[in-house]
Amino acid sequence: MAHATIEWTANLEGAFDLGGLLSLIAAEMRERSSDVFPVGGIRVRAIRLTDYVIADSNCADDAFINIDVKMGVGRDAAFKQAFFNQMFDAVKAFLGDLFERRSLALSLYVEEAEGWKHNTIHHRLTARK
Template identity: 35%
Template sequence: MPHFIVEYTDNLKEDIKVPQLLEEVHRILLSRKNVFPIGGIRSRAIELKDYRVADGTEDDAFLHATLKIAAGRSEEIKAEVCEAIFEVIKGHFEVAMNKRYLALSMELVEFSDLGTYKQNNIHSRF
């Protein structure tokens, strides 16, 4: 962990640069390697084709990001990392936000060790 997952409506295709967004988020997480093991960082983007936003009368769009982390980080670290990532997201969509109806959101999900199963040999590289 952490895993960064972004879901976005397909009407944002012209506004989202997925590789750039994921790279910027990775940069934030990689800069905190004392908090997040490098070998556990993952990100992915899911384009949504079936969705409905608000009353459905406009070409509304949304992006929702989820940061999943293992338990044990301080409240300060969690807040700082989430704020840094959300600032990247807002910056990424600043132009789009000024030209269309758009909702941006992000949530933090914290897993306990119970019920989380992992096997990873990537860590040995780092």
């Protein structure tokens, strides 16, 4: 399980490629995690925020993108540090000069979670092989 939720402020509409960002994060989880994240358990989604307050509320152009990742318990600390450093750097590079064009805060938080799941996607992926 690796689920990523990207929250982004509505004032960023059209300023970056949201679909590209979702695809980038999914690809990072699929292709650069050394199979630590099962492909069938990857979920990446975005939530456009219309109600928010940033900093001192004095600049309507202030914006943020926050990425929350939930994953199952038990991943090695060294893996987490290396993988999420690399993913954060990839996201920053993807956003490119957006940081220079406006006031923007980017954050990434990682949480280990236990939960209940029922997922037949794994079966479909295994049957393809």
